[in-house]
Amino acid sequence: MVNTLFLPEIREMLAEDNRAELEEFCLALNAGRTAEFMEGLDDGEVWNVLQYAKPERRAEIFGYFSDARQVAMLDQEPPAQVAELVDEIPADDRVDLIQSLPEKRVGEILPLLPVDARRDIQRLRAYPDGTAGALMTTEVAMLTPNLTASEALEELGRQASELETIYYLYVVDENQLLLGVVSTRQLVSSLGKPNRTLAEMMESDVVAASVGEHQEDVAQKVEKFNLLAIPVVDDARHLAGIITHDDVIDVVREELEEDAQRIAAVTPLEESFLEVGLLMLSWKRGIWLTILFFAALLTAFALFHYDQELASFEWLVWFIPLIISAGGNSGSQSATLVITAMTSGDVEFRDWPKVMKREVVVALTLGGFLAIIGYSVAFFLAPTPIDALVIPVTLLLVIFCGCVCGGALPMIFKRLGLDPAMMSNPFVAGIVDILGIVIYINVARLILSNTLS
């Protein structure tokens, strides 16, 4: 919701170039709230207001705008002002922004940055998207083990404005080899013993991520160990950076949203739903829709093949969609439950006997129940009560297949190193659709030939 409350006042202040009030506006509120109040302004107006804030505060407020607006501003405003701002943005966010800008614009801005910021950006850009390296920031508190608690606090005070988090201090040797971690909590608790060194109080069993590790695994570690931040190390365990809790929340949200989209057979969008291009959106939906379409085409050939049975027992046709959708729905329920349970770590491959046993019980319960409803309808539509038995028997078998396929395929795909959320749905749908028709016609042959004889 855009907050339009203060827009006229802000515009008036800008028109009057009212320095005192604009400086006050940039400073008085929580930075996130300041950004919220400016959401209704156009990009140029926001930029002009921001020039009245001190560089550090400016970057903070700027960080609360949407990625799209941030990129738009960085792309249009004067390069010198942009470079001044970019220098103040936290290292991890800065790289993401730079990578969203046109190459030409990057070429204009980079030379205006201080040499250390430029090097930092180039280093972080080298890590592939989705890895710990691409997610981390290099602004991390590194201290040597011989410092005392009070020396460490002082040092921290000096560095605080430069750091992404001050709540974990990492203890390193002269080669940046990660030796241990001390929390600010420990430091504050140790103020009574001012001569205790970091080496004495540090935890040397540090939970760390490696630069190439996938962001989903990193998020799981942070969640499991309830961390505020996780250090990122290279292969030789040199400290390269940290990933903080806010980035971890973003990863968790991103990964789960992608799962939901994959389950519904959409290749995950990389931009927000309203911003992604329509051609890209059609492509990401079209691939899977086409795959599912070819799977469904098989049913057309199967029905073509069973043409004679369908011609002799016309009433069988009426139940085709019912049977296929019962199998498909129970299959997608099972698949989704197993996929979400695997993502959250509740289910692993070794649990397969338990998962299968449970699916069988649930399938028989659900299948039995729907078979009863199905029979009570078929009873009226089929020629004889015995003919009508085709429907409940088929439903029970099809729902059984749906649950078993839906439960098994995600685990099999995961085992094969494929993405279960992406692969399972089309396969479950395809297999269950075609199996549904084969089961249906064969059950019909069996029961109806008996009634004929």
Add this chain to the structure above:
Amino acid sequence: MVNTLFLPEIREMLAEDNRAELEEFCLALNAGRTAEFMEGLDDGEVWNVLQYAKPERRAEIFGYFSDARQVAMLDQEPPAQVAELVDEIPADDRVDLIQSLPEKRVGEILPLLPVDARRDIQRLRAYPDGTAGALMTTEVAMLTPNLTASEALEELGRQASELETIYYLYVVDENQLLLGVVSTRQLVSSLGKPNRTLAEMMESDVVAASVGEHQEDVAQKVEKFNLLAIPVVDDARHLAGIITHDDVIDVVREELEEDAQRIAAVTPLEESFLEVGLLMLSWKRGIWLTILFFAALLTAFALFHYDQELASFEWLVWFIPLIISAGGNSGSQSATLVITAMTSGDVEFRDWPKVMKREVVVALTLGGFLAIIGYSVAFFLAPTPIDALVIPVTLLLVIFCGCVCGGALPMIFKRLGLDPAMMSNPFVAGIVDILGIVIYINVARLILSNTLS
């Protein structure tokens, strides 16, 4: 993955009652890792090992076991030992555990707790599940505004072991009215000016949650403002507690997993997939499967109604599953994209004209493409090339309906105050299934009667 590496050693130490080594084992590693090494032990063995840790450390290690194991241990072990442990568990986790225990057991443990812990538990138990009050902990650093930075740090050092987080200090008056917030970062940066008071450095525009606020809204605030913790206040803005970042990650994960399950037509599970009872699981899947079944039953009646058309043009039957699944799949893609976009805040109700316009364009692109594939198959199966036109025309119309329903229904349900993730799928499936058949037969009537005349 259960780590079985040290199990024999731990069991040997227990058998020998090797106090020195067991104490060392409880202390040497990161607490999360200590718990990981014990996962393969049975509950009684874990409990025995934990008795060798100091109470605070014991609670820390205990916190890393799964909820189910924690509850099992608290339910079986001696009440006095359990009470000693419960007293050390952070206030918010403690309440959740107590609420999972049988009433009888709670009655045994509560009287053994110190009076303040008991009162705290009773207060927190009063908040309904899913609200900020139920999620918060009461262990929060509250300080008065007249303290200086160094006094505040000292006070923090004294309280640190009792607090859930020391990274935000909340400044309150004598009635616990929330006046402002100071981060430990600010405190540490202010060590150079030891006489600056909290009142001078605090941010008085505090982003807070109210006790009755829904946990999803709280999580969105924390994400939006990049907070490590959010204070929870009552209606008169008295500070009641805080919610920390680890609880926020849990909420984000829980809400998104529930969305994914609802999208696949499963009432969200409250326990983990392998732990939920089979009857409960069947019930949660059965409700929606039955609703979807009744929706699909309508297709049986529709086909029954169109019996004559199907008898005269047998080949139409072969394409029924294909047409229904094309509509259903495109509808569930649209619905899922809109639902996930609404959950993440990318789409709101007022965006509906934009969403609809985009859905129409995507529907025509996808429908047009699949219509071409459909025609090339129908060309061979239908009696004449003109008859075969029924298939592409129907596909285009059905996919159009699927995308428009799938895009519109979640927004309509949200507007009506219903849960879009839960309601959309069954409705989209039901509407598109039945529309699919009606469109199919009417298109067939139109085109095939032309070829006959």
